[in-house]
Amino acid sequence: MIEIELLEKYDAVRKRYKKSEIIFEIDHLATHYYQITSGAVKMNNYNDEGREFIQGIFYANQSFGEPPLFLDRTYPANAEAVEDSELLCISKNNFLKLINENPSVSIKIIEVLAQRLHYKSVMAAEISTHDSEHRLLQLFDYSISYFNFIKDENGYAIDLTRQQIGDLTGLRVETVIRTIKTLEKKGELKIINRKVYR
Amino acid sequence: MIEIELLEKYDAVRKRYKKSEIIFEIDHLATHYYQITSGAVKMNNYNDEGREFIQGIFYANQSFGEPPLFLDRTYPANAEAVEDSELLCISKNNFLKLINENPSVSIKIIEVLAQRLHYKSVMAAEISTHDSEHRLLQLFDYSISYFNFIKDENGYAIDLTRQQIGDLTGLRVETVIRTIKTLEKKGELKIINRKVYR
DNA sequence: GTGCCCATATGACCTATGTCATAAATAATT
DNA sequence: AATTATTTATGACATAGGTCATATGGGCAC
Numbered sequence: 281m282i283e284i285e286l287l288e289k290y291d292a293v294r295k296r297y298k299k300s301e302i303i304f305e306i307d308h309l310a311t312h313y314y315q316i317t318s319g320a321v322k323m324n325n326y327n328d329e330g331r332e333f334i335q336g337i338f339y340a341n342q343s344f345g346e347p348p349l350f351l352d353r354t355y356p357a358n359a360e361a362v363e364d365s366e367l368l369c370i371s372k373n374n375f376l377k378l379i380n381e382n383p384s385v386s387i388k389i390i391e392v393l394a395q396r397l398h399y400k401s402v403m404a405a406e407i408s409t410h411d412s413e414h415r416l417l418q419l420f421d422y423s424i425s426y427f428n429f430i431k432d433e434n435g436y437a438i439d440l441t442r443q444q445i446g447d448l449t450g451l452r453v454e455t456v457i458r459t460i461k462t463l464e465k466k467g468e469l470k471i472i473n474r475k476v477y478r
Numbered sequence: 479m480i481e482i483e484l485l486e487k488y489d490a491v492r493k494r495y496k497k498s499e500i501i502f503e504i505d506h507l508a509t510h511y512y513q514i515t516s517g518a519v520k521m522n523n524y525n526d527e528g529r530e531f532i533q534g535i536f537y538a539n540q541s542f543g544e545p546p547l548f549l550d551r552t553y554p555a556n557a558e559a560v561e562d563s564e565l566l567c568i569s570k571n572n573f574l575k576l577i578n579e580n581p582s583v584s585i586k587i588i589e590v591l592a593q594r595l596h597y598k599s600v601m602a603a604e605i606s607t608h609d610s611e612h613r614l615l616q617l618f619d620y621s622i623s624y625f626n627f628i629k630d631e632n633g634y635a636i637d638l639t640r641q642q643i644g645d646l647t648g649l650r651v652e653t654v655i656r657t658i659k660t661l662e663k664k665g666e667l668k669i670i671n672r673k674v675y676r
Numbered sequence: 677g678t679g680c681c682c683a684t685a686t687g688a689c690c691t692a693t694g695t696c697a698t699a700a701a702t703a704a705t706t
Numbered sequence: 707a708a709t710t711a712t713t714t715a716t717g718a719c720a721t722a723g724g725t726c727a728t729a730t731g732g733g734c735a736c
Binding site for chain 2: 325326327331332333335346347348349350351353356357379380383386387389390391393394395396397398400401402403404405407408409410449450
């Protein structure tokens with residue numbers, strides 16, 4: 281997260297997106313740096329049959345879609361608002377200028393990318409070598425520390441739909457539903473009012 | 479890749495590793511920055527049954543294992559030499575000092591991490607929503623541009639064993655062997671002398 | 677308060693990929 | 707040259723997770 285005042289010095293513009301609105305599309309060139317002030321955004325892919333894979337979900341004060349700003353490559357995924365959201369956007373040129381003129385920001389960017397690589401490494405190993413129960417628990421535990429989930433008297437509330445959980449772990453909704461039930465029976469999590477607590 | 483002379487100014491040490499030798503282990507703290515001068519290194523995970531997943535393979539002039547140097551986290555995977563290799567190593571402290579004193583290096587690091595995130599995004603979507611044929615072709619095509627594969631009269635030689643291909647894509651050797659044969663029949667690649675060309 | 681849209685749920689059946697066994701070809705080591 | 711290890715290969719069979727159909731309940735717009 282880059283300080284808002286600093287972004288504004290580099291001509292940041294506030295933009296509002298309605299739920300389900302597309303922010304950018306796969307295979308397009310990166311033109312802006314995006315930082316969320318409110319709401320939530322997912323980055324995703326669809327395969328030929330329309331099956332979705334969610335690369336990640338981003339919340340207030342997080343940025344997303346920076347890598348292609350530094351590479352000669354297009355976006356590897358789409359970005360879509362999962363709720364009504366407000367973003368701060370600055371152009372690629374201004375962003376690169378900002379970084380060059382503020383070395384401490386580049387360290388911050390490194391940390392953000394490092395964090396995200398860590399998440400991807402953990403989930404990649406998970407998705408390719410573990411069974412559904414293990415995958416879900418790993419996602420929940422990682423999300424609790426990585427996303428901004430809230431703890432109440434029942435534990436941490438996993439604020440994701442079954443469909444989203446499936447799309448994040450490469451499983452189908454039905455499998456997620458069945459696996460969550462099994463995990464509940466095993467005492468690994470609670471289902472209260474259809475919501476998952478861990 | 480950071481200039482060797484610069485690394486040497488920050489007390490880089492050359493270290494040799496034999497094939498199969500471990501460079502660092504999962505869940506350990508990061509103590510050094512590593513850059514390959516010759517040879518190749520893989521980063522991998524094992525699940526409870528000993529099944530391997532390869533996060534990536536790195537070759538001469540590439541670095542690996544940097545993210546935890548910037549985070550309050552341990553390594554998400556192991557690093558192991560896949561052939562006899564020589565590495566340049568500098569301590570975490572010297573590395574952070576180097577970056578602070580050389581802003582252009584931090585941009586370079588950002589580019590490396592961005593590149594790697596791009597690979598992970600592509601492969602994650604691939605592994606979770608595509609069938610084995612698609613996964614292999616994607617890995618081959620990405621590897622050709624991302625790794626240092628060589629083109630000859632038969633096309634690009636995929637310098638990976640069937641086992642490594644499986645471990646990179648979350649498939650078993652037998653499946654890789656069968657899928658490669660199918661792809662050959664479909665004319666998507668060539669098998670010459672057991673070697674895959676694309 | 678009715679109608680519609682999602683999210684959650686469950687059963688029956690299917691299939692891509694995994695598992696296991698076994699073998700031959702090649703490479704590495706002595 | 708002989709021995710051992712690794713890689714590629716193939717067949718028979720098993721199964722986790724996917725697919726499809728169908729149902730129920732909650733939220734919310736009108």
